[in-house]
Amino acid sequence: MSLSRINPVNSLLLTLHVTKVRFRILSRYKGWFAFDFIFPIVFAALPILIGVSVAGGPGNAARAFKTNTGTSNYVIYLLIGSIVMMTVETSMWLVGYWLRWEREVGTIESIYLTPARRIQILTGVSLYSGMRSIFTFVGSYTFGCLLFGINPFQGEMLIAMLFLIAGLMPMWGIGFLYGAFILKVREAGSLINILGWGMAFLMGAYYPITVFPVTIQYLALAFPPTWMTNGIRSSLLHLSYFLGAWHWDLGVLVLYSIVMPLIGIWVFTAVEHRIKRNEGVGKF
Amino acid sequence: MEYVIRTENLEKIYISKGKGLFRRKKREVHALKGIDFQVKKGEIFGLLGPNGAGKTTLIKILTTLLLPTSGRARVNGYDVIKEERKVRASIGCMLMGERGLYWKLTGRENLEYFGALYYVPKKRRRERIEYLIELLDLGDFIDRTVETYSSGQKMIVSFAKALINDAPTLFLDEPTIAMDVHAARKLREIVKDLNKQGKTIIYTTHLMHEADELCDRIAIIDKGEIKAIGTPAELKASIRQEGIVRIEGIIPQKALEALRSMGSVEKLAVEEKGGKEHLRIITANSRSALPEIIRVLVENESTLEYISPEEPTLEDVFVKLTGRTLSEDTREINEPEPDKSR
Numbered sequence: 346m347s348l349s350r351i352n353p354v355n356s357l358l359l360t361l362h363v364t365k366v367r368f369r370i371l372s373r374y375k376g377w378f379a380f381d382f383i384f385p386i387v388f389a390a391l392p393i394l395i396g397v398s399v400a401g402g403p404g405n406a407a408r409a410f411k412t413n414t415g416t417s418n419y420v421i422y423l424l425i426g427s428i429v430m431m432t433v434e435t436s437m438w439l440v441g442y443w444l445r446w447e448r449e450v451g452t453i454e455s456i457y458l459t460p461a462r463r464i465q466i467l468t469g470v471s472l473y474s475g476m477r478s479i480f481t482f483v484g485s486y487t488f489g490c491l492l493f494g495i496n497p498f499q500g501e502m503l504i505a506m507l508f509l510i511a512g513l514m515p516m517w518g519i520g521f522l523y524g525a526f527i528l529k530v531r532e533a534g535s536l537i538n539i540l541g542w543g544m545a546f547l548m549g550a551y552y553p554i555t556v557f558p559v560t561i562q563y564l565a566l567a568f569p570p571t572w573m574t575n576g577i578r579s580s581l582l583h584l585s586y587f588l589g590a591w592h593w594d595l596g597v598l599v600l601y602s603i604v605m606p607l608i609g610i611w612v613f614t615a616v617e618h619r620i621k622r623n624e625g626v627g628k629f
Numbered sequence: 630m631e632y633v634i635r636t637e638n639l640e641k642i643y644i645s646k647g648k649g650l651f652r653r654k655k656r657e658v659h660a661l662k663g664i665d666f667q668v669k670k671g672e673i674f675g676l677l678g679p680n681g682a683g684k685t686t687l688i689k690i691l692t693t694l695l696l697p698t699s700g701r702a703r704v705n706g707y708d709v710i711k712e713e714r715k716v717r718a719s720i721g722c723m724l725m726g727e728r729g730l731y732w733k734l735t736g737r738e739n740l741e742y743f744g745a746l747y748y749v750p751k752k753r754r755r756e757r758i759e760y761l762i763e764l765l766d767l768g769d770f771i772d773r774t775v776e777t778y779s780s781g782q783k784m785i786v787s788f789a790k791a792l793i794n795d796a797p798t799l800f801l802d803e804p805t806i807a808m809d810v811h812a813a814r815k816l817r818e819i820v821k822d823l824n825k826q827g828k829t830i831i832y833t834t835h836l837m838h839e840a841d842e843l844c845d846r847i848a849i850i851d852k853g854e855i856k857a858i859g860t861p862a863e864l865k866a867s868i869r870q871e872g873i874v875r876i877e878g879i880i881p882q883k884a885l886e887a888l889r890s891m892g893s894v895e896k897l898a899v900e901e902k903g904g905k906e907h908l909r910i911i912t913a914n915s916r917s918a919l920p921e922i923i924r925v926l927v928e929n930e931s932t933l934e935y936i937s938p939e940e941p942t943l944e945d946v947f948v949k950l951t952g953r954t955l956s957e958d959t960r961e962i963n964e965p966e967p968d969k970s971r
Binding site: 356373452454461622 | 644694696698714719720721724729731738742745751757774793794797
């Protein structure tokens, strides 16, 4: 008789333990703070400073920016785009790259040898990813605003948080798809990078998607991060939502939040089963 | 008789695709060919075989890491395909050596994490970890991160990880491979104690003396098939009526070829150590064959330094069944092939 007791309480504790262990490992890499907080601000600073230079000063930049986007607050606009882009990227990598990382450090087979359900482990990883993303978003946004001398407390902050949370959940679904892809293709790093940048381009990190041709706009709307970015911006800067009201846009994201994880888990499980029938998960 | 493991006609075929854009041919590797065996409750069962023999594939199927192509297997009464979680909850495994740990966590944190992944309740987990720290003498390094450990320390913590859920069946794959002699001896003693407490242990090793010392029964696997199965004594008795001759010296290739062509030489295994050849020859009758063997070696310009008839060992059983020594096979893996083009 082994000590294993598979029941709902221990399952919940398992998921929380996965989250705790991920944070513990993160805490032992000293550079994470810089990566999470500083990079989004640097990525936002580049277009802000280029824009100001090209427009001939902050006033001109604000006027020109308002013509195209509906707001003169280009600093927050670009900061949000940059942070959401990094959050999306990190979120997908943390979930999708989880398997690759476990493979590289050699622990993937150890995990597969335990009776833990993969979905419980993935939930723990997703929880970690979500908490880290929210932490990153709030930290970078506040720090970025203070750095550029702008009041961070403006607009509908609660609605913006709802868009952030609802926008992260479809990311986990996409992360599971990435995970399945990595399980199958193994050396998928460069392709995932390209896909990540493609998504950053389509989600309108530094511009409204209305600058795209109509067909590309429809393609952009197929990606949850586009709705997430626009929702957060619109709630904080009083811009227009895609469907006219915040609750309709949020509804679309909630729908994505249900559908995308289901698709991701289904594909992941199918690929995992297929791989177990041939070479096994630990080989790379 | 209660069996912990039963397999029926277990087959595994790996399929790989060739490289290239067009006409990627499928390549099939038959890793297991109709494996049938049982492991009795409470025994230490050894799996012996060279690299690529199929023993890792077999263990991966039994521990649910791989699905068989056909056939059936049950572990602790559970089907490895249909009841994989129950199988996993009922076994402890040490399969990846030192690679199965998180290097940024301490040994204790690793044990806590894997205890949680085995659904061991928190209080029982803590007690179990303290017990394992004492049992395996981990106290000096358990609270340091694994990245600071020696290979032997990583192996012993991996062993502790296999014991975290106190499973009735243990799968240990080369558990002493990175350990010094003292640590390996201690681990073998612990394995024996665990077995006395009632645990069934499936043990793979390429060290014949280890298998001989520990295992109640042994299966010798080669090319995906079980070549022989039995107690160490039974396996050795199967070649006792024949004769084993051990010879050391400088023996040129033509002498080896001449020996191989002798009718009385059944199997011949060669190892090179320190510039000398070490031969193990299995003959139908060593007393009558020995003079002829010496004559052939001397005529073919061999310098003989040591000749001795010997009692058969598991190594001899292995040589007879596979035609090569286990250490010879390991050397092939660890050392690069000499450049034959020169």
